[in-house]
Each structure stands twice: as structure tokens, then as C-alpha cells.
Amino acid sequence: MQVKDLISSRVSLAPMAGITDYVLRSLIREHSKSCLLTTEMISSEALTQVKNTDIVKRDENHSPISYQLSGHKPKMMADSAEYLQRFADMIDINMGCPVNKVVKGTDGAALMRNPDLAQEIVRTVKSQISIPLSVKFRLGYTMDELNYVEYGQKMQEAGADFITIHGRTRSQMYGGKADWKRIAELKRNVDIPVFANGDVVSIETAVQCLEESQADGVAVGRGVLGDVTLISRIEKYLNKGEYLPPPTLEQKILDMKKHLMREIEFRGEDVGIKFVRKFYPYYVNGFQGASRCRGELVMLDNLKDIISLLDSIMLANKA
Ligand SMILES: Cc1cc2nc3c(=O)[nH]c(=O)nc-3n(C[C@H](O)[C@H](O)[C@H](O)COP(=O)(O)O)c2cc1C
Numbered sequence: 001m002q003v004k005d006l007i008s009s010r011v012s013l014a015p016m017a018g019i020t021d022y023v024l025r026s027l028i029r030e031h032s033k034s035c036l037l038t039t040e041m042i043s044s045e046a047l048t049q050v051k052n053t054d055i056v057k058r059d060e061n062h063s064p065i066s067y068q069l070s071g072h073k074p075k076m077m078a079d080s081a082e083y084l085q086r087f088a089d090m091i092d093i094n095m096g097c098p099v100n101k102v103v104k105g106t107d108g109a110a111l112m113r114n115p116d117l118a119q120e121i122v123r124t125v126k127s128q129i130s131i132p133l134s135v136k137f138r139l140g141y142t143m144d145e146l147n148y149v150e151y152g153q154k155m156q157e158a159g160a161d162f163i164t165i166h167g168r169t170r171s172q173m174y175g176g177k178a179d180w181k182r183i184a185e186l187k188r189n190v191d192i193p194v195f196a197n198g199d200v201v202s203i204e205t206a207v208q209c210l211e212e213s214q215a216d217g218v219a220v221g222r223g224v225l226g227d228v229t230l231i232s233r234i235e236k237y238l239n240k241g242e243y244l245p246p247p248t249l250e251q252k253i254l255d256m257k258k259h260l261m262r263e264i265e266f267r268g269e270d271v272g273i274k275f276v277r278k279f280y281p282y283y284v285n286g287f288q289g290a291s292r293c294r295g296e297l298v299m300l301d302n303l304k305d306i307i308s309l310l311d312s313i314m315l316a317n318k319a
Contacts, residue, residue, distance in 0.1 A: 001089050003132045003161045006064040007193055007217055011206070011235050012036035012164070014197055014221035015068040015092070015136070018278070022057040023262040027255070028224060029061055031232035037065040038219075041094045043107075044071030044080035054266070056087050063089050066134065070094040072106040072117060074124035081125045081133075090162070091129060093121060095137035098170045109170035113141050115151055119158040126159035134162035136197075136219075139182055142171045152186045152194075160192060164219045167198040183213035195219045203243060206234045226282025228255055249286055253314045256283035257307065264303070273301055284310075287317045 013020055013028055015038040025037045042055055047069075058065060067088035071077045081091045095118060097108030104110075111118040118135075126133050135155045140146040152163055165186060167178035178198025187194045196215035200206045201223035209218050223230050229247055236242040247255065259279060264272035280294045293313055300306045 001064060001131075003090070003134075003193060006036050006066070006090055006132065007162065007195065009034040009036070009235050010210075010217035010238050011231050012066075012195055012217065012219045013038050013224065013231060014164070014166075014219040015039060015041055015094070016221055017041050019225070021266075022054065023259065023266050024224070024228070025062060025065070026059060026262065027228045027259060028231055029059075031229050032235055033061075034064070035231045035235060036090075037062055038092060039065070039067045041068045041070040041097065042080070042084070044069050044073065044076045047080045047083065048076060051083065056084065058087050066090040066092045068092040068094055068136070069125075070097060070102065070107045072111065072121065074117075074121045077121050078124045078128040082128045085129050085131050088131060090132045090134055091125065092134045092136055092164070093125065095135055096166050096170075098138075098173050103170065109138055109141060112137055112147060112151055112170065113145070115147070115154050118151070119154050122155055122158035122160050132161040133159060134164065135160045136164040136166070138166045139169050139179065142169055145169075146182075148182070149186050149189050152190045156190050156192050162193050162195075163190065164195045164197050165215075166219075167196065167213075178209075180209045180212035183215055187214045187216075193217075197221065200234075202230070202246070203234055203237045206238070210238075225279065226252060226255075226285070228259075249317050250314055252283045253310050256280070257310055259283070260303075260306065269303060270301070273303065273306065284313065287313075 017040045020040050067084045069080055094108050095111040102108040139148045165183055167180050167183055180196055183196045193216040195217045196209050196213035197219035200209050200218045200220050206218050220231055233244045260276045263276050277298045280297050284294050
């Protein structure tokens with residue numbers, strides 16, 4: 001598949017480590033047949049040690065799907081990409097992750113300070129795979145180093161087929177507001193498609209982001225937390241003009257239960273129950289006593305008790 005086919009729905013799921021796992025990707029796919037899914041970042045270093053990890057798992061219907069790689073050693077990245085192309089429709093290179101652990105090793109956003117190395121990575125990976133290659137980066141490392149236009153051009157020149165840009169700098173981490181207007185400058189200066197990312201949390205923000213950024217589409221990250229329908233709702237609006245409302249509390253609780261059961265299937269009961277705790281604040285909210293209920297939920301480690309609490313929340317808040 002070519003890039004234009006992979007991104008034809010104009011919405012992608014942004015990669016989120018510890019969040020966009022096999023289960024969440026599957027749930028999002030149930031609502032959206034054509035959005036571009038992305039895996040969590042997969043470390044090329046880790047992949048050289050262990051190949052058969054759950055992180056690469058996919059179903060037939062997960063296409064179009066991009067597998068994101070992190071790392072900074074061109075040959076190792078290329079070998080990893082070559083391995084991952086048996087699962088992937090596209091390989092994405094992480095050049096935006098801001099966390100200390102990652103940038104200390106010149107991975108993620110640190111590559112924005114080293115465009116020559118980033119180019120070498122793109123060239124080497126590109127020469128070893130036969131599927132499209134994309135890059136995901138930020139506006140720059142700090143506000144004094146806003147090199148995203150030149151950087152994007154360099155990635156294109158090295159062979160990148162597609163860009164996702166998060167409208168913040170590395171220093172901003174996740175603070176402040178994503179600057180969608182700046183993205184328009186990148187869009188004007190490259191020929192490959194660009195998806196804008198950062199703070200798209202609704203149909204309205206998706207529309208505004210597209211207007212300001214002039215991008216070819218939007219990548220949605222945190223907005224999918226507690227709302228597995230968001231991507232499909234944005235797609236329906238952009239492509240058919242159909243406006244669907246966000247899920248009700250009842251629907252969110254049903255989705256939470258489904259998410260929990262699927263994680264248990266995937267990871268086993270003990271790990272699955274612990275894993276989903278991070279999702280409770282996003283599904284279980286917007287009603288009186290929500291915070292107390294969440295407090296109770298995170299203390300529970302027995303599946304029956306969790307389901308019964310979720311059911312009682314649903315019953316108590318039925319319209
Ligand atoms: C918990 C978490 C994990 C993330 N992991 C990754 C990652 O593995 N790779 C990556 O490129 N970006 C990662 N990001 C950044 C997101 O892809 C996205 O760029 C950012 O959250 C801004 O978009 P949003 O406002 O739609 O969430 C992560 C973000 C969060 C909140």
C-alpha cells in the first residue's frame with residue numbers, strides 16, 4: 001500500500017507507550033475501519049534482544065497500521081524495521097519522545113538536535129525496507145531551536161514518505177498548548193503529506209487544527225483515552241459531514257468493561273487488572289462521586305468486585 005492509501009481517512013492514532021497496545025488498537029478498529037493505527041514505540045535495542053514480544057501483535061483487520069521504532073543506531077534501526085515489515089504497512093521513526101530516559105540516549109526528540117544522524121537513520125532504514133517510511137517529530141528541541149521546517153525538508157530529502165508533527169517543543173513536554181499554526185509553515189515547505197498532532201480531543205478541535213495547520217490529517221493521542229469512538233467520529237465528520245456525539249457515561253462504562261476483559265485475555269487476570277487502572281480516570285468520570293468510585297476501583301484486584309462496582313455505577317447513573 002502507498003502512503004496516500006494508508007492515510008486516506010485523514011485521521012491516525014498517535015503512538016502512546018503503555019496505552020496504544022494491541023487491545024486499544026483493536027477497540028479503535030472496531031469503530032473505525034480505515035484510520036491509520038500506530039503501535040506503541042518499539043525500541044530497536046530491545047527488539048534485537050527479544051523478537052517475539054506481545055508489542056508486535058496484530059490482527060488481520062488492523063491494516064492500515066504503522067509500527068513505530070525508537071533508537072538512534074542506523075543499522076540496528078534498519079534491521080529492526082526490516083523485521084517489523086512482516087507486520088507493518090508502514091514504519092514510523094520516533095523523533096519526538098521528550099522523556100529524559102529516551103533523549104539521554106540520543107533517541108526520540110534528541111534526534112532533532114542531530115539532523116545529520118536523523119537523515120542517516122532515514123536513509124539506512126529506507127534502503128532496507130519495501131514499505132513506506134514516516135517520521136514523527138516536534139517543533140524543535142526548545143523554543144530557541146525551532147528547526148521543524150528545515151528538519152522536515154531534510155527528512156523528506158533522506159527518503160521519508162510522511163510526517164506527523166506534534167505542535168510542541170521537547171522542552172514543553174506536554175505543557176502549554178500545541179501550536180497548529182506553525183505546522184502550516186512545514187506543510188508549505190515539504191511535498192510529502194503531513195499530519196498535525198497535539199490537543200485534538202474532539203470533532204471541533206480536529207476541524208480547527210486542520211484549518212490552522214493546513215495539514216493533510218490529524219493524529220489523535222490522548223483524546224482516545226476513555227473514548228474509543230473519537231477517531232471514527234472525527235472521520236465521519238470530515239469525510240461525510242455526519243456529527244456523532246461523544247459516548248454517554250453508560251457507554252463509557254460498557255467500554256471500560258470491554259477494555260478490561262480484553263486486557264485480561266491478552267495479559268492474564270492479575271496483570272490485566274493492574275494494567276487497566278491507568279484508564280479508570282478517563283472512563284469513570286462526569287458524575288457525582290466519580291472520584292470516590294475511581295479511588296475504590298484502583299484498590300480492587302478481584303475481577304468480580306470490579307465488574308460489580310462498574311455495574312452499580314452504571315445503574316446509579318442511568319437516565
Ligand atoms: C502516555 C503517552 C505515551 C506516549 N508515547 C509515545 C510514543 O511511544 N511515541 C511517540 O512518538 N509519541 C508518544 N507520545 C506522544 C503522542 O504520540 C502525541 O504526540 C502527544 O500525546 C500529543 O498528542 P495528543 O495531544 O493528541 O495526545 C506519548 C504520549 C503519551 C501521553
